[in-house]
Amino acid sequence: MRTNYCGVFLKSELKIRKEKNSFFSLRAFSRFLGISPTALSQCINHKRNLSRTNIEKFCKVLGVDERAKKLFLQDVKRISNSDQKEEKVYADKESSGSGCF
Numbered sequence: 001m002r003t004n005y006c007g008v009f010l011k012s013e014l015k016i017r018k019e020k021n022s023f024f025s026l027r028a029f030s031r032f033l034g035i036s037p038t039a040l041s042q043c044i045n046h047k048r049n050l051s052r053t054n055i056e057k058f059c060k061v062l063g064v065d066e067r068a069k070k071l072f073l074q075d076v077k078r079i080s081n082s083d084q085k086e087e088k089v090y091a092d093k094e095s096s097g098s099g100c101f
Helices: 004-018 026-033 037-046 052-062 066-096
Strands: none
Touching: 004 026, 004 037, 004 052, 004 066, 026 037, 026 052, 052 066
16 A cells, blocks of 8 residues: 555654653554544554544644645545555456456
8 A cells, every 4th residue: 555644644643752651552642533543553554544534533633734634635535546446457357357366
């Protein structure tokens, strides 16, 4: 999956908080943000992007400005659109019989 900038941002925020308090965990950070630990972990590790709702939540909690929030939301749209294109290409290959099976 492509790099998602929400993940990069949240990973750096978590790192900063851990430097201030070595006992601060991903679970505590997710609770603070109001996002599930699984969703946060997968986002930070670039396995998936956060939903628009979760982006709205963390932006509000962390006081992210509107410009950055808009970029994060555009990133969700960009990744979603490119994933849909990849799925269509795979489905087309499968239906034409040129898949790997």
